[in-house]
Amino acid sequence: MNLAREIKKDIYWIGVNDRRTHIFENYWPLPKGVAYNSYIIVDEKVVVIDTIERSKMDDYVENIEQLLNGRKVDYLVINHMEPDHTGAIKALLCHYPDVKIIGNAKTFPMLKNFYGVCENLMEVKEGDSLDLGKHKLNFYMAPMLHWPETMVTFESTEGILFSGDIFGAFGTLDGGIFDDEVDLDYLEEEISRYYSNIVGKYGQPAQTALKKLGGLPIKMVCATHGPIRRSHIADIVAKYDKWSKYDTDKGVVIVFSSMYGNTEKMADIIARFLAEKGIKKIRIHDASKTHPSYIINDIFRYKGVILGSCAYNGNAFPTMETLLFELEHMGVKNHVVAFFGGKAWAGGAMPRFNQFAEKIKWEVVAPSCEACGCPKDEDFETCRNIAYAMADKLDEIC
Numbered sequence: 001m002n003l004a005r006e007i008k009k010d011i012y013w014i015g016v017n018d019r020r021t022h023i024f025e026n027y028w029p030l031p032k033g034v035a036y037n038s039y040i041i042v043d044e045k046v047v048v049i050d051t052i053e054r055s056k057m058d059d060y061v062e063n064i065e066q067l068l069n070g071r072k073v074d075y076l077v078i079n080h081m082e083p084d085h086t087g088a089i090k091a092l093l094c095h096y097p098d099v100k101i102i103g104n105a106k107t108f109p110m111l112k113n114f115y116g117v118c119e120n121l122m123e124v125k126e127g128d129s130l131d132l133g134k135h136k137l138n139f140y141m142a143p144m145l146h147w148p149e150t151m152v153t154f155e156s157t158e159g160i161l162f163s164g165d166i167f168g169a170f171g172t173l174d175g176g177i178f179d180d181e182v183d184l185d186y187l188e189e190e191i192s193r194y195y196s197n198i199v200g201k202y203g204q205p206a207q208t209a210l211k212k213l214g215g216l217p218i219k220m221v222c223a224t225h226g227p228i229r230r231s232h233i234a235d236i237v238a239k240y241d242k243w244s245k246y247d248t249d250k251g252v253v254i255v256f257s258s259m260y261g262n263t264e265k266m267a268d269i270i271a272r273f274l275a276e277k278g279i280k281k282i283r284i285h286d287a288s289k290t291h292p293s294y295i296i297n298d299i300f301r302y303k304g305v306i307l308g309s310c311a312y313n314g315n316a317f318p319t320m321e322t323l324l325f326e327l328e329h330m331g332v333k334n335h336v337v338a339f340f341g342g343k344a345w346a347g348g349a350m351p352r353f354n355q356f357a358e359k360i361k362w363e364v365v366a367p368s369c370e371a372c373g374c375p376k377d378e379d380f381e382t383c384r385n386i387a388y389a390m391a392d393k394l395d396e397i398c
């Protein structure tokens with residue numbers, strides 16, 4: 001049986017599910033797997049829009065052959081060059097050597113560098129269109145979402161936006177492929193984790209793209225990962241708008257790195273004081289246990305961040321270092337922060353935390369608390385001060 005599915009007359013989803021890969025881009029955990037979505041329009045001309053990751057390319061090409069029943073592919077649109085969407089290009093070209101490849105000026109150098117393909121290219125620019133017969137494609141550039149060459153393709157007859165990675169999600173498509181057929185609640189974290197981890201660094205390009213695409217009469221959004229949107233388009237667009245503006249809710253993410261439990265105890269104390277002040281949305285993460293992707297996802301949700309680390313060889317603990325590096329690298333904006341931790345002699349984490357606050361430009365709401373050995377009464381008082389200052393700040397700005 002061919003798992004290809006018609007999504008509108010003569011337009012098919014020809015994607016695959018990947019439940020075998022544990023970590024996406026060899027870094028981001030995939031507890032619910034991931035789908036690589038590809039699409040084909042069978043008109044007077046046949047066009048494939050984006051391909052899939054190479055591990056399933058044999059099945060993929062076989063599906064296309066079955067579906068086309070002897071017809072050839074005329075065009076391949078490359079919205080995004082990342083290998084999880086271009087991994088099957090060479091296999092496709094082996095079966096259909098005359099395919100004309102559609103991309104933009106930034107696509108083709110990458111195509112040559114990754115796959116040595118440099119013939120039969122058709123370059124498109126902003127607003128260019130292509131007639132397939134009944135269907136017409138329009139191309140719009142979406143640079144840095146999340147690579148320089150990224151673009152989107154709008155099919156204007158049915159109003160379908162082939163959005164590449166934009167509006168994508170982790171999680172396989174277990175049965176249904178549309179947003180009204182799958183359990184969106186079950187996928188919720190995988191949708192936001194995809195945004196915060198993969199697209200999150202590019203808030204400004206996302207805002208630009210939303211404004212540009214906002215004028216199109218979109219009836220369906222077909223991303224390269226996650227469910228196809230046809231019933232809840234406004235919902236994902238609103239989420240993207242919120243996330244890409246770094247607009248967060250009232251709540252606090254406490255993250256600690258602790259070897260022997262002293263710093264962890266301070267995390268619990270701060271959380272208790274926050275609760276005393278009426279803060280309900282408190283998420284505590286152990287940076288040594290929880291992958292940064294989940295912590296970053298919570299930081300994209302909540303305005304307040306309180307970070308704690310024991311001193312470790314003159315620095316913060318390595319698992320905290322990893323998180324700080326990620327946050328700095330992503331340039332996450334618009335948070336308020338405070339710090340705590342433990343030491344046994346000259347400390348180490350606090351100078352690193354201060355450097356972090358300066359670099360990321362988050363407002364520090366209270367002086368840090370650094371306990372020497374196990375935390376004592378005066379440390380608990382400083383923790384109380386951190387929690388109360390954070391709660392007051394959130395009351396003021398959220």
Ligand SMILES: Cc1cc2nc3c(=O)[nH]c(=O)nc-3n(C[C@H](O)[C@H](O)[C@H](O)COP(=O)(O)O)c2cc1C
Pocket residue numbers: 257258259260261262263264309310311312313314315342343344345346347348372373374
């Ligand atoms: C490998 C190692 C390196 C450490 N480096 C420092 C340091 O540079 N400065 C310091 O004051 N304490 C240092 N300490 C001591 C711890 O920071 C201290 O014991 C702290 O209370 C541990 O907090 P925790 O219980 O949350 O793990 C180090 C401890 C270990 C085991």
